[in-house]
Amino acid sequence: MRPAVLFELVELKAKTASVFPFLLGTLYAWYHYHVLHLPELIIFFIAMLLFNMAVDANDNYQDYRRATKTQALAFREKTNIIGREHLNPRAIGWLIAAMMTVSAILGLWMVSRTGWPLLWLGLFSFAVGYGYAGGPRPISTTPFGEFFSGFTMGFVITLIAVYVNAFSQASLSAFAWPVFLASGLAQAAIAALLLANNIADEAEDKALGRRTIVYYLGRQKSLLLFKALYTAGYISLLLAVAAQALPKLALLAILTAPVVIKNVRGFEANPDKQKTFKLAVKNLLLTTLALVVAVGLGVWTHI
Numbered sequence: 001m002r003p004a005v006l007f008e009l010v011e012l013k014a015k016t017a018s019v020f021p022f023l024l025g026t027l028y029a030w031y032h033y034h035v036l037h038l039p040e041l042i043i044f045f046i047a048m049l050l051f052n053m054a055v056d057a058n059d060n061y062q063d064y065r066r067a068t069k070t071q072a073l074a075f076r077e078k079t080n081i082i083g084r085e086h087l088n089p090r091a092i093g094w095l096i097a098a099m100m101t102v103s104a105i106l107g108l109w110m111v112s113r114t115g116w117p118l119l120w121l122g123l124f125s126f127a128v129g130y131g132y133a134g135g136p137r138p139i140s141t142t143p144f145g146e147f148f149s150g151f152t153m154g155f156v157i158t159l160i161a162v163y164v165n166a167f168s169q170a171s172l173s174a175f176a177w178p179v180f181l182a183s184g185l186a187q188a189a190i191a192a193l194l195l196a197n198n199i200a201d202e203a204e205d206k207a208l209g210r211r212t213i214v215y216y217l218g219r220q221k222s223l224l225l226f227k228a229l230y231t232a233g234y235i236s237l238l239l240a241v242a243a244q245a246l247p248k249l250a251l252l253a254i255l256t257a258p259v260v261i262k263n264v265r266g267f268e269a270n271p272d273k274q275k276t277f278k279l280a281v282k283n284l285l286l287t288t289l290a291l292v293v294a295v296g297l298g299v300w301t302h303i
Contacts, residue, residue, distance in 0.1 A: 025161025184236020247298025
């Protein structure tokens with residue numbers, strides 16, 4: 001398999017949705033507890049990346065398997081990476097299983113080092129990761145995809161990154177709520193990305209029998225929700241600074257708002273997977289990168 005094909009299969013370009021929450025959690029741990037457990041942190045990063053790639057590859061794999069009806073054959077053969085590149089579905093299945101197995105083994109090693117709370121967070125993440133594309137009714141085909149993607153990738157990844165560093169300093173319950181506020185902007189941007197994807201894929205999803213939130217709300221109300229998610233993210237940032245969960249300089253991330261608004265309007269004017277969906281991708285990269293940089297500056301300057 002060519003690297004470019006592998007990267008598309010595991011959707012490598014979308015990994016900012018997990019890398020920046022990881023960095024945010026690491027900065028949060030250092031800001032509040034002045035401690036980093038590098039072995040656990042590095043292993044978590046590897047396990048997280050492997051699992052994230054496995055989930056995205058499984059999403060493509062399950063879409064390929066389910067696209068058997070006449071109206072879905074074009075998607076299976078021309079759009080889905082497995083059919084388009086004539087990949088061996090059986091080999092892809094084994095690749096997914098291998099990545100998940102290695103990720104699970106690394107996770108169990110971290111549990112042995114940090115404690116049981118990490119096991120429950122890991123089990124939740126694995127359940128969501130599998131259920132997102134697998135099972136009789138995948139989460140991605142329901143109205144709950146945006147919630148689970150934003151909550152799991154934006155919040156849970158950040159929370160685990162804090163925990164593997166601060167487990168010796170504080171209990172999980174001591175920082176769970178502040179971390180939820182601190183990761184609010186990331187949660188919102190990730191959920192908005194999936195919502196934009198579902199809005200752009202509205203016709204295709206109907207043909208494939210997917211009933212996402214767009215199916216229930218309709219396009220116009222879904223676009224209102226798209227805008228509301230970013231608003232909620234910025235409000236969460238303000239609350240996080242007011243609650244001293246994040247340093248004051250984290251407010252610099254609000255400077256991204258004009259660009260985000262411009263991109264939202266561009267997508268709203270013509271929701272299209274090929275032409276304007278990239279604006280939601282840019283918003284995710286811009287907001288999460290700005291948040292991490294702003295928090296990093298606050299940690300460095302103690303402001």
